Amino acid sequence: MLTYLAKRLLQVIPLLLIISMVSFFIMQLTPGDYLETLKMNPDISEELINDLKIKYGLDKNPVEQYFRWLWRVLHLDFGRSFKWNAPVTDVIGSRLLNTLILSLAAMIISWGIAIPIGIHSAVKKYSWSDNILGIFAFIGLSIPNFFFALLLLFLIVKFNLNLPIGGMTSVDYEWLSPWAKIIDILKHLLVPAIVLGTASVAGLMRQMRGQMIDVMREDYIRTARAKGLKEKKVIYKHAFRNAINPLITIFGFQLSGLLSGAALTEIVTAWPGMGRMMLEAVRAKDIYLVMAGLMMGSILLVIGNLVADILLSVVDPRIRYD
Known part of the structure; x- marks a missing residue:
């Protein structure tokens, strides 16, 4: 495994060099x-x-x-930002944590909802609950992310729900106690995290359902049931462990989208993250800031793929990197 990791890390250097070169000259073409x-x-x-x-x-x-x-x-x-007249590292550092908080919260919501629902739909295949969940999944796949954000904001205002609809903190944030500050951020985080998290629930759920149905047809599942194992053990220990492999690969790609995948949600919900900042930087041709954001996304993509490969070797003993 160490040899494999060393080879992968060495491959990163020319890859990032090519990405930086292509990205830089594309920016220059505008x-x-x-x-x-x-x-x-x-x-x-x-x-x-x-x-x-x-x-x-x-x-x-x-x-x-x-x-x-x-x-x-x-x-x-990494140079100096033209638009903000400050070092690029300082500009990105002021927004990086905000985007990571939002993206990680959205991933927890999406995976926490999609995996159990996908398993349930596969186990209860073609039942009324599976049909209803399938309908919601297709609706979720059809609704654009920004439209769902606007719809959610409209419902909050329409029914006078006690939820903030913009920004990351309240006006009196500086005067709150430490615990109250955490509560205030969580309240502001709820709407964008739900919007961003539910965007991938439908796809993950359908993927989990399809993989589980395929695995449940295998001979070793029938053998496990014939041995008298409890149904929960058959599902979660034998079926789920083999069905999760493709989703681990998806998880690796989602890691690369931690910084860029929340752009539309941040704009609609006024969340002060990197997505809005990068959009403004591209429009202003703030080339050094844009390049820093692109390189961070590329590095996360490489790290995400590497993490997915390692997790696959841990979950599936058949996979070995020699």
């Missing part, structure tokens, strides 16, 4: 740069624009810009 918006301001002189262009290295050709950026990254310097 017309204009960040300073184009400043040129429209009559209060900003041409001399200041030229000074900023030299300061940010925008006076160089794209190839030279890339290698200058890469050299700084190798020294753990």
Whole structure:
């Protein structure tokens, strides 16, 4: 396993290098740069624009810009954000925790709901409960995430529910006790976490149901039942352990979406996360901030796949990485 991990980690270096190169030059293909918006301001002189262009290295050709950026990254310097006029690490650090909190809460909700429901639907195949859950799953797959967020916000206002509908904290957050601060954040987290979490429930549930139905037809399941094992033990120890493999792979891909998968939900619910920040950075052509976000997403994708492979070897003893 250690040899396998070492090989995978060594493969990461050229992979990230290619990703960074492609991403950087795609950003350069878009017309204009960040300073184009400043040129429209009559209060900003041409001399200041030229000074900023030299300061940010925008006076160089794209190839030279890339290698200058890469050299700084190798020294753990991700550059300076144009829009926020601050180091990229500080800008991302101010939003990173917020997005991770939202994404992890959504993953807990989605997996906590989808796995039990999928198992129930497979065990009670073609029953009335399976049919009802299947209908809800297809409805869930059909409703866009942003529309469900708007619908939920409308219902909260319509029925005067005591839930905040925007932001991460209340106005009086600074004057609350430590425990009250946690409660306040959880209240603000509830709506975006439900919206983001339920978005993947339907797909995970159908996947779990299909895998369980396939496994329940195997000969070793019939043998386990013939031996007199309890039905719960047959389902959760024998069937579930073999049916979970494809979902572990999905879990690895979901890890890579922790930073970017919540963008629409953050915008609709006004959650101050990286999704909104990255959208604003792309629109402003804040290239160093965008590159830092893309590279973090790429690293998470690699880590997610690696974690999925390790979990597969733990769950399924048939899998070995030699």
